[in-house]
Amino acid sequence: MPRAVSLTLNGKPVRLEADDKRTLLWVLRTDLGLTGTKYGCGVGLCGSCTVVVEGKAVRSCQTTLADVDGRSVTTIEGLARDGRLHPIQQAFVDKGGFQCGYCTPGMIMNAYGLLLADPHPSRDKVVDAMEGNICRCSAYKRILEAIEAVSRSEGGRP
Numbered sequence: 001m002p003r004a005v006s007l008t009l010n011g012k013p014v015r016l017e018a019d020d021k022r023t024l025l026w027v028l029r030t031d032l033g034l035t036g037t038k039y040g041c042g043v044g045l046c047g048s049c050t051v052v053v054e055g056k057a058v059r060s061c062q063t064t065l066a067d068v069d070g071r072s073v074t075t076i077e078g079l080a081r082d083g084r085l086h087p088i089q090q091a092f093v094d095k096g097g098f099q100c101g102y103c104t105p106g107m108i109m110n111a112y113g114l115l116l117a118d119p120h121p122s123r124d125k126v127v128d129a130m131e132g133n134i135c136r137c138s139a140y141k142r143i144l145e146a147i148e149a150v151s152r153s154e155g156g157r158p
Helices: 024-031 087-095 104-117 123-130 140-152
Strands: 002-009 012-019 050-053 056-059 072-074
Touching: 002 056, 012 024, 056 104, 072 140, 087 104, 087 140, 104 123, 123 140
Parallel strands: 002 072
Antiparallel strands: 002 012, 050 056, 050 072
């Protein structure tokens, strides 16, 4: 049953009349036109749909609109500012942390959530945090290099 849901999306207030049991993934993609968040497995295992809610990486295919009511959500579209890529996005470009690019938004958002929680994680912590994100092209080495490059940067915060 539709009801009013309010959230902050990529730094801007959003109010929707929608069924709050719908997944955030489909609200983002179909209602709001933010197609950077990808549909992968639909059961929260591949990480393609990862977004950041209140600073924590979550699977949007398993998160309902009710779960984000009154909360702050960041998608891949919300990272770049003033026409400039976010440092984690730029690191993926610089290190070639993608091939086909399908998993890239989820990888970046998962890494962003990790770096918000721990600006200078150990390699083991990066590997553990990224383990749930699948890259079918096997760009894992370059993905790790991109995340480590940002974690070594001045300030370390993404």
